[in-house]
Amino acid sequence: MALERTLSIIKPDAVAKNVIGEIYTRFEKAGLKVVASKMKQLSKAEAEGFYAVHRERPFFNALVEFMISGPVMIQVLEGEGAVLKNRDLMGATNPKEAAAGTIRADFADSIDANAVHGSDSLENAAVEIAYFFPATDVYAR
Ligand code: RTP
Numbered sequence: 001m002a003l004e005r006t007l008s009i010i011k012p013d014a015v016a017k018n019v020i021g022e023i024y025t026r027f028e029k030a031g032l033k034v035v036a037s038k039m040k041q042l043s044k045a046e047a048e049g050f051y052a053v054h055r056e057r058p059f060f061n062a063l064v065e066f067m068i069s070g071p072v073m074i075q076v077l078e079g080e081g082a083v084l085k086n087r088d089l090m091g092a093t094n095p096k097e098a099a100a101g102t103i104r105a106d107f108a109d110s111i112d113a114n115a116v117h118g119s120d121s122l123e124n125a126a127v128e129i130a131y132f133f134p135a136t137d138v139y140a141r
């Protein structure tokens with residue numbers, strides 16, 4: 001498997017629950033390294049741009065309003081097969097369907113407030129990382 005980087009966001013609900021550290025521990029225990037991170041209050045324009053692929057979906061406005069409802073913690077994770085590994089740690093989009101022991105099963109309340117975002121492909125990961133971090137703010141480790 002190849003060394004990959006993926007974009008992860010701890011969403012406002014999980015930041016409010018004070019579980020940033022618990023989620024970081026899951027990344028680290030799975031062999032993913034945090035190679036960039038920042039806490040940020042997204043503007044509406046930033047959230048709309050980030051989720052632009054969902055612009056036409058019925059849940060788009062609710063998604064954007066949720067993502068700007070409080071600060072988020074944004075990080076780049078690096079490791080073997082990082083994109084899929086992070087998606088496995090996250091669990092299904094709807095926490096009711098998320099496997100036991102996943103981040104969403106343990107910390108998410110609903111399909112809207114579902115604790116974390118993770119890039120869904122290597123290609124999207126590169127775009128999403130560049131959306132939030134200049135290359136100089138991502139550290140090879
Ligand atoms: P994310 O992008 O946040 O990592 O989530 P995901 O890949 O698991 O799910 P995605 O299909 O990309 O959807 C983005 C976010 O939109 C909300 N959503 N609501 N009500 C609905 O049917 C619905 N579908 C998606 C979720 O909050 C999801 O995380």
Ligand code: MG
Nearest residue numbers: 117118119120
């Ligand atoms: Mg997605």
